[in-house]
Structure formats: structure tokens, C-alpha cells
Amino acid sequence: MSEMLKNNDVEIMLKDIGMVYQADGKDVTALTNVSIDIHKGEFISLLGPSGCGKTTLLRIIADLLHPTSGEILVGGSTPKEARLKQRYGIVFQSAVLYDWRTVKKNVMLPLEIMHVKKEERVKRAMKMLELVGLTDFADSYPRQLSGGMQQRVGIARALAIKPEILLMDEPFSALDEFTREKLHEDLLRIWRKTNKTIVFVTHNIQESVFLSDRICVLSPHPGRLSAVIDVDLPRPRTAELKNTREFTELVAKVRNSFEGV
């Protein structure tokens, strides 16, 4: 009985995922034998150095890539079905905003594609902007915003379609340390409020420890899952947490779990 409950709880099931692609006529293994169960409402990080296949894995979940072996189920269906049901919100490393649209209209873009009624579009966009703290900038153009604010718009846009899963590909790596810390806290607040499942790709150990429930440590050549580490630090978390011994110990533990880097 408890086993069944646990299974129902799984949002994304990755089983023996392998990814081999061709480069210069040779087979390159990007991922091999990756199995992870990601639970509903979980904040999970895919952590690793470049070349470990963490982004590849995220793109497989997002249906942007197809694994060459293994099985993946998202809420019981294929990634493609999940994508067509608009269950994914994606945030990239850069905000990828549309220059010619105001902040509000950027957030409304996915809703336009989904044929949501205009009234509802505006309402939802404004709600999302409130969530990320950008209400005052609804009518600004992206180029008038700082990098951190642009990334907030990106997050608001991803959330606007009410996805169950938020896929984030190194979203804060281009930001300065101060902005990043602020956005970490904001992201945790948004996550708590919206109950999304978040898959967060990063190469920053501290970031992954601070944010996640669980960290999947990926090692390169070939990309593989070398450890899964539970982060049992109390929530809600604030920046002060980073000064505690528990935090630094976990960071050390994660660092030691890498193989062959």
C-alpha cells in the first residue's frame, strides 16, 4: 500500500536513460544509465561540471531531446504528451525575452498561444508579475531592466501557463552574486506559494544545497549519476543558513561525491 502511494507521488520517472550522439563520425556518450524518480512538489537539482550531461537530461525531460535508450514518464505519460498539455514551464540561462514586447506582454505571450481570453491574460500576467515583484515594471521594455529583473520576467512567463513542472537551466549563472542570492530566496518563496515541481540545473554547489530537497550529482565522461544527496536543511531557508555548520558540511559532502572531475 505504501509502495503504491509512493509511486503515485512520482511526477517524473527516469529509468536507465542513455544518450549517445554522433560527432565527427564517432559515438559520444552524453549520458549513461541515469535513473531518477522526481516527486511531486519536489525541488531537485541536477548538479555537475560542464560536460556531465545535466542540461541534456533537462532537455530530455522537456521533450527537446529524445534519449537513445531508457524510459521516461512524466505524470504517467510521455514527455511529448506532457509538453502538448503545456505542463512545462522553462527558464533558460538567459531570460530570452522579446525586445518588442513590454514586460506584461512578454508574460502574456504563452497565454496568447494558448488562446486564453484577453481579460484573463492580463489578469494572470499581472498576478505573475506581482509574484516576482515586478508590478511597477509591467509597461517597461526588457532592455530597460537589469539582468536580474529580466530573469524574473522569464520566471513569471514560465509560471503564467500554470505548469506543474518548472524546468530551470542554470537560470542564475549569468547574474552577479548579490542578485543571485536575492533571486534564490525569491525562487524559494515562489516555489512554496505555487507548489511546483522544480528541476534545477546548476554547476554551483552552494546554490544547489541552498535551494534543493535533493541533489543529483552528475559526473562527466561519460555523463552519469554518481550520487543522490538529500538536503534535510530546515525550511523556510534564508541567506543566513549559508553561515551554519550544517550547510558547509553538506557543501563539502556534495563536493566529495564527484567522480573523475
Next chain:
Amino acid sequence: MYRLKRIVTSKLFVTLIWILGLIIIWEVCASVVESTKRTPENILPHLSGIVDSIFSDRKVNGSQTAFQMVLDNAGATLSRAGIGFLIGTLCGFVLALLMNLSGIAEKIAFPYLMLIQMIPILGMAPIINAITGDIAKSRIIIAAILTFYPVATNTLAGFKSVEREKHELMYSYAANKLQIYIKTLIPSCIPYFFTGLKISAPMAITASILVDTLQGGIGLGCLLSQSLKGAMTRYVFWQIVFFSAFIGIMSFCLMGIIEKALTPYKNNRKTRKRV
């Protein structure tokens, strides 16, 4: 000191210096040519003479002053260049769309595009004239052909410049092809499209004038070739040259103005970047 620097580097000041420099060079050259006196009528007149001729009310062909005549012919040339330009722009844009939609279309069309571009207009003009059998039509078509290439290639480059992430976003929203084009690709290519227009607008006018010189009828080029053959004064000749250059520049500026009006997000300096 700072203020002086700002004035010196301002756009208006630089432009004024430019114009002044050109006038000085012109006048020096005119004086030199005048002193050599190799031709009975000085081919390089002083600027004042040209300006005088614009405002003189001496009738040159019975009913019109020189400047009225230039304006009349310019109107004919401009309207042909304009119609050709519009047709070429439309065709160029549609072709860019087709080439972007289908790789095969791109592979097939591109060599022809290059080829058309490499044939000199002067070689093309008689052929097209023979095909259409109408001088005015052939001039429109030539203006269109010249417009077509820069618009098509630049627009295509615009489509291709869209970041991979934007395509992926659209993919994740499960957007259809039409939505992808309307929401992402077409707005993205507007700056590129206008780069094409800025290149081709003056070209359409120049080509139109050039083709005029081959055939008779009304048009700035016809007038130009007549004045070159000595049917009119050198002042008329220079009036045409200056006026042609002027409308060429104006056509370029017009494209810039339209672009600015269509892309307000690009020149919004009211609010500075905030952190």
C-alpha cells in the same frame, strides 16, 4: 570644456563640418577647372551658379523653367522606382519566408538570386524592355529586381538570427507554425528587413535613373542624357545630379523613420536601465 566637447561631437556639428568641407572642395575644384579653360563651357560650375539656375524663371523648353522640368521628371522617375520598390519588397519578403519554410526552396532559389544580382542592369534593361514591350513597365520591373535581392537576403538572415531558445520556448508552448511566425520570427526580422530596405531604396532610385538614360520618354535619366549631349545647360545637368542624390538620401532616411516608428522599443531613452 566639457560643453565644447559635446558640441563638437554632436551629430549636427559633424554634419555641418561635412557639408562645409564638401562645399570648399567643390569651389576649389571649380576655380581650378575654370582657370584651365579647356572647354568652352565650364563643366564644373560654381555652386552659386547652380543655385541661381534653380531659382531662375527663364523658360528652357517654352513652358517650364529648368527646375520645374527637373521636378516633373523626378516625379515620373520616383513613382516608377516607388512602385518597383514596393513590388520588390513584397516579393523579397515572400521569398525569404518560403526559403525559411523550406530548405529545398532555399537551395533552389539562392543561386538564381545571386545570378540575377550579378547581371548588370544595363544588360538586363533591353531584355526586359523587349519582354514587356513597355518602357515604363520595364523600368518598374528593374527597380523591383534590384530591391528584391537585399530585402530577401536580409529578411532571411533575420529569420535565421532568432535564438535557439526562442524556438524551444515556442516548441514547449506547443505553438503551431503560424503562431511561431507571427509571434516570434516576423517581429524578430524587422530590423533586418529594414536593413534590406535601406540598401534597396536608394538603389531602386539610382537604377531607375540609370535605365532612363537608355531610353527616351520622361524621367530624370532621360533628362540627364539629354543635358549631357548638350541639349541643356550644364546647370540643368548638375541640378539633376544633386536632386537625384537628394531623393536617394531621402529614401534612405524615410526607411529609417518608418523603422523607428515601428520599433519604439529600440529607441526608448526615457527610462534608464534600473538595477
